[in-house]
Amino acid sequence: MPAADLPLLIEAVRMAGHVATGFVGKSAKRWDKPDGAGPVTEADLAVNDLLHKVLRQARPDYGWLSEETEDSSIRLGHDRVFIVDPIDGTRSFTEGADTWAHAIAVAEFGQVTSAVVYLPMRDLLYTAARGKGAYLNGVPIQTSAVTDFADATILAAKPTMAAKMWRSGVCPVFKPAYRPSLAYRLGLVAQAQFDGMLTLRPSWEWDIAAGALIVAEAGGAISNQRGASLRFNSADPRLDGVVAGGGLIHAALLDALA
Known part of the structure; x- marks a missing residue:
């Protein structure tokens, strides 16, 4: 299933990037979440709505956990769940910077099996499926060998x-x-x-x-x-x-x- 989910995540995250970049970071409507949980913008919610629609239509039997959706214990009854951050780095987004990202994962029985992280302003797409390696814009990547x-x-x-x-x-x-x-x-x-x-x-x-x-x-x-x-x-x-x-x-x- 990881290999089958990854193309869906890639398609969805590119759609998310198109939506998010349609907003101008500094002028996007923003407000603060309760209890000091940080800022949220209209772009966060628009991306969340898009991803929820696209991903849940494609995988209606998967649960849903997202920063911008009120959490529900219903997801705990699903073997597989989407775990989504519509815009990770909202403060960066509101400042007009380019270091914010979309992040989507599928977890199965507690372990992530497919994942994408996309920075649309930098054209960086990180992808991975369990047992298949990790890639940046389609090129294999590997962690550092530094020891000290x-x-x-x-x-x-x-x-x-x-x-x-x-x-x-x-x-x-x-x-x-x-x-x-x-x-x-x-x-x-x-x-x-x-x-x-x-x-x-x-x-x-x-x-x-x-x-x-x-x-x-x-x-x-x-x-x-x-x-x-x-x-x-x-x-x-x-x-x-x-x-x-x-x-x-x-x-x-x-x-x-x-």
Whole structure:
């Protein structure tokens, strides 16, 4: 089934890009979600509506989990579920930047089997199906082989580098970098533009699911911050942080974390 789902996801995500780029980021109507959950725009909702229609019509027996749809326990009764972030990096979108992404995954019994991450403004399409490898614009990609922190560039927000986050009381010496979209960060790790990434905040499944498979199929490793495997379509769709990278850097990050 993964190979059968992937063409559908690719078609849908390109349609999403066409819809989203029809809005002008800085002038798109926006408002803030309750409880400090961040901004949302009319573009997020338009993309969500499109994807829900296209994907559910094609796979009516799949469940649905999306950032922009009120969650329902109904999805827990489905063996397969779409996990969708209509626009990952909404703040970037509203600023008129080009680092926002669409992310779509299919999870089967908790494991992602097909995934796409698409940055329409950069014409970057990351794809993966379980057991079939990971690709960027149709070209195979592979995670970094860097082994030492001194040679590594790690995608991480500033709070992650606080001394209390690390076992030794000091953040390892690596080159830090940042991108606003978690899905894009995982794509960048998968293509070895960066050696690893981590976020220690609770992370929503829709931010991570697609990128998680892409990293794994690119030969990398990904887990929560305690080293446990990631599972999706959980009753509470939040993960206990995320650590990803080439296998040795992933292991080194886990070992260094408090």
